[in-house]
Amino acid sequence: xxxxxxxxxxxxxxxxxxxxxxxxxxxxxxxxxxxxxxxxxxxxxxxxxxxxxxxxxxxxxxxxxxxxxxxxxxxxxxxxxxxxxxxxxxxxxxxxxxxxxxxxxxxxxxxxxxxxxxxxxxxxxxxxxxxxxxxxxxxxxxxxxxxxxxxxxxxxxxxxxxxxxxxxxxxxxxxxxxxxxxxxxxxxxxxxxxxxxxxxxxxxxxxxxxxxxxxxxxxxxxxxxxxxxxxxxxxxxxxxxxxxxxxxxxxxxxxxxxxxxxxxxxxxxxxxxxxxxxxxxxxxxxxxxxxxxxxxxxxxxxxxxxx
Amino acid sequence: xxxxxxxxxxxxxxxxxxxxxxxxxxxxxxxxxxxxxxxxxxxxxxxxxxxxxxxxxxxxxxxxxxxxxxxxxxxxxxxxxxxxxxxxxxxxxxxxxxxxxxxxxxxxxxxxxxxxxxxxxxxxxxxxxxxxxxxxxxxxxxxxxxxxxxxxxxxxxxxxxxxxxxxxxxxxxxxxxxxxxxxxxxxxxxxxxxxxxxxxxxxxxxxxxxxxxxxxxxxxxxxxxxxxxxxxxxxxxxxxxxxxxxxxxxxxxxxxxxxxxxxxxxxx
Ligand SMILES: Nc1ncnc2c1ncn2[C@@H]1O[C@H](COP(=O)(O)OP(=O)(O)O)[C@@H](O)[C@H]1O
Ligand SMILES: [Mg+2]
Numbered sequence: 001x002x003x004x005x006x007x008x009x010x011x012x013x014x015x016x017x018x019x020x021x022x023x024x025x026x027x028x029x030x031x032x033x034x035x036x037x038x039x040x041x042x043x044x045x046x047x048x049x050x051x052x053x054x055x056x057x058x059x060x061x062x063x064x065x066x067x068x069x070x071x072x073x074x075x076x077x078x079x080x081x082x083x084x085x086x087x088x089x090x091x092x093x094x095x096x097x098x099x100x101x102x103x104x105x106x107x108x109x110x111x112x113x114x115x116x117x118x119x120x121x122x123x124x125x126x127x128x129x130x131x132x133x134x135x136x137x138x139x140x141x142x143x144x145x146x147x148x149x150x151x152x153x154x155x156x157x158x159x160x161x162x163x164x165x166x167x168x169x170x171x172x173x174x175x176x177x178x179x180x181x182x183x184x185x186x187x188x189x190x191x192x193x194x195x196x197x198x199x200x201x202x203x204x205x206x207x208x209x210x211x212x213x214x215x216x217x218x219x220x221x222x223x224x225x226x227x228x229x230x231x232x233x234x235x236x237x238x239x240x241x242x243x244x245x246x247x248x249x250x251x252x253x254x255x256x257x258x259x260x261x262x263x264x265x266x267x268x269x270x271x272x273x274x275x276x277x278x279x280x281x282x283x284x285x286x287x288x289x290x291x292x293x294x295x296x297x298x299x300x301x302x303x304x305x306x307x
Numbered sequence: 308x309x310x311x312x313x314x315x316x317x318x319x320x321x322x323x324x325x326x327x328x329x330x331x332x333x334x335x336x337x338x339x340x341x342x343x344x345x346x347x348x349x350x351x352x353x354x355x356x357x358x359x360x361x362x363x364x365x366x367x368x369x370x371x372x373x374x375x376x377x378x379x380x381x382x383x384x385x386x387x388x389x390x391x392x393x394x395x396x397x398x399x400x401x402x403x404x405x406x407x408x409x410x411x412x413x414x415x416x417x418x419x420x421x422x423x424x425x426x427x428x429x430x431x432x433x434x435x436x437x438x439x440x441x442x443x444x445x446x447x448x449x450x451x452x453x454x455x456x457x458x459x460x461x462x463x464x465x466x467x468x469x470x471x472x473x474x475x476x477x478x479x480x481x482x483x484x485x486x487x488x489x490x491x492x493x494x495x496x497x498x499x500x501x502x503x504x505x506x507x508x509x510x511x512x513x514x515x516x517x518x519x520x521x522x523x524x525x526x527x528x529x530x531x532x533x534x535x536x537x538x539x540x541x542x543x544x545x546x547x548x549x550x551x552x553x554x555x556x557x558x559x560x561x562x563x564x565x566x567x568x569x570x571x572x573x574x575x
Binding site: 204206207209210211212213214215216217220224225228229231304305306307 | 358361362363381382383385386387389391392393394395396397398406407410411440441442443460
């Protein structure tokens with residue numbers, strides 16, 4: 001029991017107490033700041049955290065969670081201190097955390113719809129790139145001569161900032177959705193193709209020799225040998241492609257969209273509604289983090305054979 | 308008729324401006340069911356020679372036949388064990404063996420495949436490690452799995468390129484005896500061509516040793532080994548005859564090496 005209590009003497013809990021103490025400070029912003037929202041939010045996280053730390057046995061995993069929560073608390077504390085609790089920052093440009101939550105809840109249906117539309121567009125363009133770039137990269141790697149010159153072609157296209165495709169895509173494909181899918185396809189295609197070819201080039205020769213001595217057929221050679229052998233590099237390309245996709249889609253939504261978080265941010269920035277801009281930025285950050293997290297999970301599952 | 312026959316085989320590697328002769332006028336034959344070791348200092352062309360038998364490369368001159376047929380590529384009649392990378396690291400040991408069997412027999416059900424694979428894994432002492440990935444196993448265990456895969460494909464010829472070269476001394480001894488036992492007890496004796504640079508390993512395992520010299524790779528001598536089988540390392544070591552024989556072999560071997568300037572390292 002003593003040990004368990006001792007374990008609770010950590011930065012996370014300390015910051016939680018600091019946060020509570022800060023709430024005693026008087027508010028300095030003139031408009032309503034809905035501080036109760038952020039208090040409920042932080043207490044909610046703290047309850048979940050305490051439950052986890054009593055139930056969870058895995059020290060390592062817990063440490064990561066604990067660190068993430070501590071950093072979140074710190075950011076919220078700094079945010080509150082700079083805004084509602086001191087008015088150091090301009091009230092119109094920097095909303096207090098409570099009011100951001102209030103706005104988020106009010107806009108939730110619109111936000112969910114936006115995220116859904118963005119994710120569907122990304123999945124379509126990205127999957128299209130995956131199913132074309134990977135087989136093409138494997139085949140190009142197989143025919144080394146063809147592949148050699150092709151590698152430069154892919155490097156050339158890969159080095160073009162994909163944002164330049166946006167005007168063309170909008171001109172050629174009048175529907176915003178189609179244009180966005182195309183832009184995401186074009187942007188993630190080249191890094192995935194390049195990584196696949198590089199992956200195939202770098203396969204240990206002995207592995208291919210071993211497969212040949214088994215009299216492996218051509219298709220099995222491509223998909224059971226070369227694909228998994230090149231997978232570590234292919235996944236690096238995929239992760240790069242996914243990152244670019246989000247940047248591009250958000251830009252496209254800001255330029256010509258009528259849906260998505262990019263559009264949400266752009267639309268309200270025209271009105272100077274900074275509360276909603278902050279909502280949009282935080283939502284985008286959280287969505288990308290969650291997707292990255294799942295991508296990494298998938299990646300470590302697919303590469304579980306690498307010790 | 309011999310199982311494997313090489314007639315005046317020469318292998319050149321084209322380099323940027325010159326031609327490198329890795330094998331020069333190599334001829335020998337291997338009888339069906341015979342265990343032949345090829346021994347020589349590293350760089351003398353042992354792997355090059357084996358790659359011709361594997362069907363991964365072709366002679367510049369000369370002919371190689373198996374059962375009278377010229378080799379046109381890799382084939383189901385041959386299975387190969389390399390020093391490294393025989394196994395696919397992304398497949399479990401069982402997956403590796405099953406994948407090998409599938410290449411020679413496409414009709415088996417998953418159940419049958421698993422049963423055969425597990426049977427061979429048991430034979431090499433890997434029961435309980437079926438679901439492990441190669442990188443989770445020691446070097447010696449990886450080679451056991453590679454041997455299981457090779458045998459499970461039921462080839463008539465086994466080609467092994469320094470299969471125990473990267474295994475520690477103690478496990479190497481164990482693996483040598485395991486290989487001997489599997490070879491001696493198989494229903495239809497497999498023809499084995501075994502590359503090594505370890506003289507004791509060659510004497511213990513082989514019916515015949517083919518000694519090579521380097522630059523260019525040539526056959527120096529063929530030495531029949533007529534110690535009675537079944538053999539074990541400890542039995543051999545006790546016999547006077549073995550010690551004398553080994554001494555003679557070493558003398559021949561070193562004679563060759565000292566002829567070269569800066570002769571290469573040989574494990575003994
Ligand atoms: N693909 C190749 N191209 C050019 N030279 C090669 C190639 N493979 C092997 N060699 C050369 O041929 C010689 C014999 O090599 P190898 O057959 O691997 O010898 P060993 O297996 O006996 O160590 C070495 O000098 C090596 O550098
Ligand atoms: Mg070699």
